[in-house]
Amino acid sequence: MTIRVVVADDQELVRSGFAMILDAQEDIEVVAEAGDGAAAVEAVDRLAPDVVLLDIRMPVLDGIEACRAISARSACRAVMLTTFDADEYVYEALHAGASGFLLKDVRRDDLVHAVRVVAAGDSLLAPSVARRLIEEYTAATARPxxxxxxxxxxxxxxxxxxxxxxxxxxxxxxxxxxxxxxxxxxxxxxxxxxxxxxxxxxxxxxxxxxxxxxxxxxxxxx
Structure with missing residues (x-):
């Protein structure tokens, strides 16, 4: 079974790089790329992919709001992408329905593994992001x-x-x-x-x- 993926990031080089890595896998097909959150939501609505990769910080509609919209009306699983493991929006993104969270400097094999894991119905956090979640964002004093x-x-x-x-x-x-x-x-x-x-x-x-x-x-x- 082929895993259908939408890649959304406002940085074209990052977006195309991720798409190229994923498209090279026999069991993964990138069905669309999007440069902002609104375009990502539209692509998911139109193409019904299995997984969407969402940069947290995008124009028009940020990744968190895009994730919330997608989770509310689709079975598509969202993996959030960010540059920093200390991103202040980690907790909010998870509450919006994200199934995974990765840093943009993720290794090629780990990116592919993440898409497969999330598509199979499980969830995934980069280790450094998991530590950040536990230490900061789930603490009562840090709750948004x-x-x-x-x-x-x-x-x-x-x-x-x-x-x-x-x-x-x-x-x-x-x-x-x-x-x-x-x-x-x-x-x-x-x-x-x-x-x-x-x-x-x-x-x-x-x-x-x-x-x-x-x-x-x-x-x-x-």
């Missing part, structure tokens, strides 16, 4: 205005094992690592993760990380 905290009562629907699974998700651990910690199979962990996402109404593992911090299950720096 207008983004409400989640009540710890929300976790009462989870079993003890599901809460433990959410704790490990919040710490950025993979299914294999969680399985080793809990002494269970990866299949069992996958089932627990699915239950956590379904019961809490979360889209993916990234939202689970945010939930773990905002409900106080994990505190920044722990």
């Amino acid at each position: 205005a207008g983004v409400p905290a989640l009540s710890a009562d929300r976790l009462e629907v989870l079993t003890a094992r599901e809460r433990e699974t959410l704790l490990h998700l919040g710490r950025g651990r993979s299914n294999a690592e969680i399985a080793a910690e809990l002494t269970v199979s990866e299949h069992t962990v996958k089932s627990h993760v699915g239950n956590v996402l379904a019961k809490l109404g979360l889209r993916d593992r990234i939202q689970a990380v945010i939930c773990a911090y905002e409900t106080g299950l994990i505190s920044a720096g722990s």
Whole structure:
């Protein structure tokens, strides 16, 4: 199955470079390029791709608003691109529905891997971005205005094992690592993760990380 991708960045060299790398893969096809957020939304509406790469800072409509619009009316998965791991919009982009977050200096193989992972329904963060998210953007003191905290009562629907699974998700651990910690199979962990996402109404593992911090299950720096 071919993964159909839209690449959106206002820098033509960056945009064409990413498109060239992805188009060289047998299982990936770049169906459109866009130079601003509005054009990206239009391309996604028209072409229904599997994945869209969105630069956070674009003219006309920025990447966050484009991501929010796309997530509200499409199954297309968004991967946000930025130059800095300390970008102040990381947290807001994830709340807008982003499924991944990468730095623009990402290695060729990691870019391709990210598109495949996100297209398969999982989520992905560059390690430095994940650290930034955990240390800054999910801390209560760093929460942007207008983004409400989640009540710890929300976790009462989870079993003890599901809460433990959410704790490990919040710490950025993979299914294999969680399985080793809990002494269970990866299949069992996958089932627990699915239950956590379904019961809490979360889209993916990234939202689970945010939930773990905002409900106080994990505190920044722990």
